[in-house]
Amino acid sequence: MLREDRQRILKETLRANPFLTDQELADRLQVSIQTIRLDRLALGIPELRARTREVAKRTYGQVKSLQSKEIFGELIDINLEQWAVSVIDCTEAMAFERSRVVRGHFIFAQADSLALALVNADVALTGLANIKFKRPVKVGEKAIARAEVLRRKGNKYVILVTTKVDGEAVFRGKFVVAAIEPAKGESV
């Protein structure tokens, strides 16, 4: 096996699992531990403990933001039962690697959670949705979603969400959301 190939495999192996010691890597790639160390040196890959530290520090306290802010968007303004606005910054993690186009369900997730936030109930669930992705959203763009209650019938709300990037509409969705009483688990 050529050195070039081995170094490529080394990079890929560590990307899949950064918690491998040089010895384990040497065993996997069937070379000596020194070779692994030279390869790491050449590729600028830090040692196991430094990698572990990086992962820990990078993700420490960031998981929350990925779950709340990034996935669901940041609520900017809200007028319960009427309208609401949220913003989401599109990062690499949300996109297809190749095209850097944001995966549709992140845009959907922002719109969906905004629609749910609009309903004045302890528990609300999405029943139906009719959505259209007008143009792809790219990494780095800031998506601004605006949700509006079109009409309400009992515990059912029809909500229109329009998402824009730089003023240009990228997404439109009509959601039917049901407010569920906290006491009873009435399903949609």
Place this chain on the structure above:
Amino acid sequence: MLREDRQRILKETLRANPFLTDQELADRLQVSIQTIRLDRLALGIPELRARTREVAKRTYGQVKSLQSKEIFGELIDINLEQWAVSVIDCTEAMAFERSRVVRGHFIFAQADSLALALVNADVALTGLANIKFKRPVKVGEKAIARAEVLRRKGNKYVILVTTKVDGEAVFRGKFVVAAIEPAKGESV
């Protein structure tokens, strides 16, 4: 300062910042490094490197699964351009805390990515979707999505995704997906 108080402060300090060495802790608490070690021993607190490793693995796993397996589901079987099946295990992280009902966009994300996987192209994008959440999915349930190409017109595919839990339909979605770049080589 009493030992009890010191140990309480030690715990709190490490909770706030788990990346401190014994020496740094000794400096902060104005005691010797040995005292810190005895305290850690007494409190069952592991050493810095073990703590770092814990944080890294816990959050790394979360981020990774949140990005790949959990969000997009595990592809079980696929027949390109025809049908595909994926499974997703619903965890607490995917649900509303109060009701333990899985947020709709996770179910949507599974269906959407399954629809995209079906298209034999390097880049594919969702254009339209018409979806219905038939009943809420709870934490702990295993959602099985099956996607099927209904028809194809040029680079546009109409794909029906049906998601079931224990044989019961929980979600149905019709997706219109566009293939942007034809497949060149075998990708991931």
Place this chain on the structure above:
DNA sequence: AATATGTTATGAGCTGGTGTTAGAGGAGGA
């Protein structure tokens, strides 16, 4: 045969610890 390239070996030293044994210093009781 000499040289270059890539790989492996060897040994000293580092960090951030563990585990154990030993001792210093003060508080309280007989």
Place this chain on the structure above:
DNA sequence: TCCTCCTCTAACACCAGCTCATAACATATT
């Protein structure tokens, strides 16, 4: 007063998982 107990500190050997420097070896090329 002495003695004991508790808490803290010190000292030493050892460990994993490295870095850094130096050298030996295999193979192919000139």
